[in-house]
Amino acid sequence: MHETGVHERALAAIPGHDAAQAPAHERAKLRLQDVGKRFETAGRAASVAVQDFTLDVAQGEFLVIVGPSGCGKTTVLNMLAGLERPTAGRVTLDGVEIAGPGPARGVMFQDYALFPWQTVRGNIGFGLRHGPAGSALSAKERAARVQSCIDLVGLNGSEDKYPHELSGGMRQRAALARLVANEPEVLLMDEPLAALDAQTRLILQDELLRIWGQDRPAASRRTVVFITHAIDEAVFLADRVAVMTTHPGRLKALIDIPLARPRNDATRASPEFQALTQHIWSLIRDEAYRATVT
Amino acid sequence: MGEAAAYADYPSVRTRAMRRGARSVLVYLRTMAVFVVVWALVAHLKSNPVLLPSPLAVMQAAVDLARDLELFYHAWVSFARMLVSLAIASAIAIPLGLAMGLSRTFDRIVDPTIELLRPISGIAWIPLALFIFGVGNALPVFIMTYAGFFPILLGTVAGVRDVDRRLIDAARTMGVPQRTIVTRVVVPAALPSLMVALRLGVATSWTAVVAAELIGAPSGLGYAVEWYRELLMTPQVMAFIAMIGVLGYVCDRLARLLSDVFAPWASR
Amino acid sequence: MSAKGGAVGVHARALGLGFLLPASILVVWQALGMASGNPRTPVPTHVVSSAIDLVASAELPLAILQSLMRVFAGFAVAAAIAVPLGLAMGAFRSVDRNVDPLVESFRPIAAIAILPLAILWLGTGTAAAVMIVAYAAFFPIVVNTVAGAKGVNPTLLRAASTMGLSRLRIVRTVIVPAALPAIGVGLRIGMGVAWTAIVAAELAVGAKAGGGGSGGIGQMMFVFYAYSIELNRIIVCMIAVGLVALALDRLLRLAMRLAMPWSAT
Numbered sequence: 001m002h003e004t005g006v007h008e009r010a011l012a013a014i015p016g017h018d019a020a021q022a023p024a025h026e027r028a029k030l031r032l033q034d035v036g037k038r039f040e041t042a043g044r045a046a047s048v049a050v051q052d053f054t055l056d057v058a059q060g061e062f063l064v065i066v067g068p069s070g071c072g073k074t075t076v077l078n079m080l081a082g083l084e085r086p087t088a089g090r091v092t093l094d095g096v097e098i099a100g101p102g103p104a105r106g107v108m109f110q111d112y113a114l115f116p117w118q119t120v121r122g123n124i125g126f127g128l129r130h131g132p133a134g135s136a137l138s139a140k141e142r143a144a145r146v147q148s149c150i151d152l153v154g155l156n157g158s159e160d161k162y163p164h165e166l167s168g169g170m171r172q173r174a175a176l177a178r179l180v181a182n183e184p185e186v187l188l189m190d191e192p193l194a195a196l197d198a199q200t201r202l203i204l205q206d207e208l209l210r211i212w213g214q215d216r217p218a219a220s221r222r223t224v225v226f227i228t229h230a231i232d233e234a235v236f237l238a239d240r241v242a243v244m245t246t247h248p249g250r251l252k253a254l255i256d257i258p259l260a261r262p263r264n265d266a267t268r269a270s271p272e273f274q275a276l277t278q279h280i281w282s283l284i285r286d287e288a289y290r291a292t293v294t
Numbered sequence: 295m296g297e298a299a300a301y302a303d304y305p306s307v308r309t310r311a312m313r314r315g316a317r318s319v320l321v322y323l324r325t326m327a328v329f330v331v332v333w334a335l336v337a338h339l340k341s342n343p344v345l346l347p348s349p350l351a352v353m354q355a356a357v358d359l360a361r362d363l364e365l366f367y368h369a370w371v372s373f374a375r376m377l378v379s380l381a382i383a384s385a386i387a388i389p390l391g392l393a394m395g396l397s398r399t400f401d402r403i404v405d406p407t408i409e410l411l412r413p414i415s416g417i418a419w420i421p422l423a424l425f426i427f428g429v430g431n432a433l434p435v436f437i438m439t440y441a442g443f444f445p446i447l448l449g450t451v452a453g454v455r456d457v458d459r460r461l462i463d464a465a466r467t468m469g470v471p472q473r474t475i476v477t478r479v480v481v482p483a484a485l486p487s488l489m490v491a492l493r494l495g496v497a498t499s500w501t502a503v504v505a506a507e508l509i510g511a512p513s514g515l516g517y518a519v520e521w522y523r524e525l526l527m528t529p530q531v532m533a534f535i536a537m538i539g540v541l542g543y544v545c546d547r548l549a550r551l552l553s554d555v556f557a558p559w560a561s562r
Numbered sequence: 563m564s565a566k567g568g569a570v571g572v573h574a575r576a577l578g579l580g581f582l583l584p585a586s587i588l589v590v591w592q593a594l595g596m597a598s599g600n601p602r603t604p605v606p607t608h609v610v611s612s613a614i615d616l617v618a619s620a621e622l623p624l625a626i627l628q629s630l631m632r633v634f635a636g637f638a639v640a641a642a643i644a645v646p647l648g649l650a651m652g653a654f655r656s657v658d659r660n661v662d663p664l665v666e667s668f669r670p671i672a673a674i675a676i677l678p679l680a681i682l683w684l685g686t687g688t689a690a691a692v693m694i695v696a697y698a699a700f701f702p703i704v705v706n707t708v709a710g711a712k713g714v715n716p717t718l719l720r721a722a723s724t725m726g727l728s729r730l731r732i733v734r735t736v737i738v739p740a741a742l743p744a745i746g747v748g749l750r751i752g753m754g755v756a757w758t759a760i761v762a763a764e765l766a767v768g769a770k771a772g773g774g775g776s777g778g779i780g781q782m783m784f785v786f787y788a789y790s791i792e793l794n795r796i797i798v799c800m801i802a803v804g805l806v807a808l809a810l811d812r813l814l815r816l817a818m819r820l821a822m823p824w825s826a827t
Contacts, residue, residue: 115483126472127468328725403583412804419800
């Protein structure tokens with residue numbers, strides 16, 4: 001297909017997607033070691049958001065973190081992004097400690113954080129124009145990259161619209177294109193589908209896997225850390241699901257999702273899918289229940 | 295083309311909108327007609343053209359004043375003074391507000407002084423300013439600049455502070471440098487709030503101009519109103535008061551237009 | 563413990579920074595004023611002694627009191643008309659459609675602009691001043707009340723009407739309470755505008771009607787300008803105008819908080 005072709009060209013430019021290297025999925029791309037995060041509020045007892053959190057994310061892996069609201073999922077993601085620093089332990093990318101935000105780790109925010117004064121095209125090209133991602137590119141190359149990302153997410157025809165003129169699903173696509181345009185090695189996604197209606201959500205789950213490259217060999221995929229509170233979404237997308245619990249936020253279980261790729265509607269209907277969903281739900285049910293009555 | 299075609303598909307949408315617009319104009323005219331009739335009746339009963347001239351006399355006065363351009367001359371003088379004042383006020387308040395919004399330390403140094411001055415209305419400065427500047431152009435410009443300064447400053451500071459944290463985070467995660475974040479994220483994000491502030495500034499300085507001109511200027515709408523009051527030419531007084539209202543409305547519309555041009559994304 | 567000490571330290575430093583600029587302005591002003599050699603030039607020390615004189619002789623407190631009485635009278639008139647009218651406009655479309663053109667046509671006319679008319683009709687005394695204040699305070703109150711009454715969550719209205727309440731009863735039980743915070747904001751803005759308007763009106767009356775006694779702080783300032791050229795005293799009056807504005811705003815805020823504990827403003 002035309003779109004896939006464009007995407008492969010975009011991917012080929014990313015460092016770390018070289019098939020000649022050792023089997024990519026076996027190397028730890030991101031590593032969280034005994035990570036803790038306390039928030040100090042003046043005049044109140046410090047609250048512990050995350051504690052003793054240890055997790056490796058392999059190159060090319062699609063890792064999903066699920067857990068009830070308030071379990072510190074977003075804090076973990078923010079530490080990976082470099083937007084927050086851990087108060088204990090280490091967070092590393094390729095063995096190098098993460099000291100701040102950087103273009104190698106792209107973030108997709110929960111309500112997308114699209115710049116309201118920029119059109120779709122302006123948003124997608126923002127990082128290329130003002131950040132290091134596009135500093136080596138000519139204006140023409142930048143425009144070509146932006147166009148390929150527009151094609152990739154299927155926003156043709158809406159390039160010159162402002163975010164407030166877009167539907168929720170289109171905004172989500174624009175944010176995804178902006179993320180991919182900077183060609184980060186790691187994609188960090190904070191509940192990117194939470195604000196969408198159920199049907200749009202299913203469609204965009206499929207799209208997300210296509211763009212991630214689920215029908216290509218694991219070595220040419222990007223590393224994704226994806227946060228959600230929807231268990232079925234986690235099972236459908238993930239290679240592994242990390243289940244978190246609250247007070248303090250800890251890693252409760254790491255569950256392999258052996259469902260075959262590419263995944264599609266048949267996957268959702270399969271008994272294995274149902275069983276995995278049930279299993280994860282059983283892990284967090286008690287806590288989720290308690291959260292609704294306290 | 296596309297839009298025209300869409301309208302062609304749904305002709306009722308367009309006609310309905312037009313009908314609604316026409317109806318609201320009609321309601322407006324009806325209300326104002328009732329007002330004018332009541333006014334004419336009261337004027338007729340009072341039959342004192344100095345205290346309450348008839349609507350017709352005021353209309354006649356307005357036409358005469360417009361014909362020898364006196365109405366427009368004073369309106370232009372007041373309007374030009376407001377433009378100059380707002381330009382000066384913005385030139386000081388916007389950079390100051392940006393710096394205060396961005397730097398906590400700078401804010402701590404400057405803010406108490408601002409808060410000490412702010413409750414003193416521009417009008418309260420008139421006697422002192424009269425002594426310093428005398429009667430002339432400088433007095434109304436000073437008073438209006440002072441009056442317009444505070445809303446613009448506070449709006450800029452609030453706009454900068456209220457910038458959605460995640461927009462800045464988004465730019466940071468793309469590796470955009472700090473300075474570029476200020477010019478490309480903070481400034482545009484604060485622009486809608488700045489535009490609202492500018493509109494407020496227009497309103498407050500327009501109120502101040504009339505007071506300043508009434509007391510200490512040899513020209514302008516405020517001066518004209520007072521001049522004709524002393525001559526007991528009430529129709530002319532009312533014509534100029536109406537002009538103050540019309541121009542105040544036009545200024546507000548212009549400020550809104552400015553907002554639509556510079557921050558089109560802010561209007562819903 | 564240590565965190566608390568740190569917080570106090572930060573607070574103290576912030577306060578110190580805040581004093582820096584006003585203090586240095588005062589020092590520079592004093593130095594320049596003394597260097598100018600003209601005894602008329604106002605300097606902070608003379609402003610302070612003038613303030614003591616004006617307060618001790620009861621001139622300033624009496625002038626402020628007179629202005630305040632006019633503000634309260636005009637404000638009461640404005641609120642008594644604007645709040646019911648605003649509620650009616652917000653609750654009933656027909657009232658809104660018919661009255662709104664009138665409100666919107668007069669709103670851009672600054673209160674001070676109608677001062678000549680007020681003088682013509684009511685003379686240079688308290689009545690004209692009250693009229694100006696009422697006119698000035700009327701618009702912020704009515705506009706905010708309409709916005710508050712119209713901004714009521716429509717689901718609440720529908721919920722009330724499904725319970726079989728009459729329209730009038732809905733106004734009383736749903737629209738009024740829901741609009742109260744907005745009315746409060748309107749009253750606060752209206753009070754600020756009213757105070758500015760009274761100073762302007764008294765100044766203008768002082769300027770145009772001569773010394774002839776309508777009094778109030780605005781006219782007092784003008785007398786200091788026009789007849790005795792006492793700049794120190796003018797500055798005392800300016801500071802008093804600012805302090806009263808601040809006190810009125812704080813007072814209204816406090817009243818709103820006490821009257822509406824559920825509202826954040």
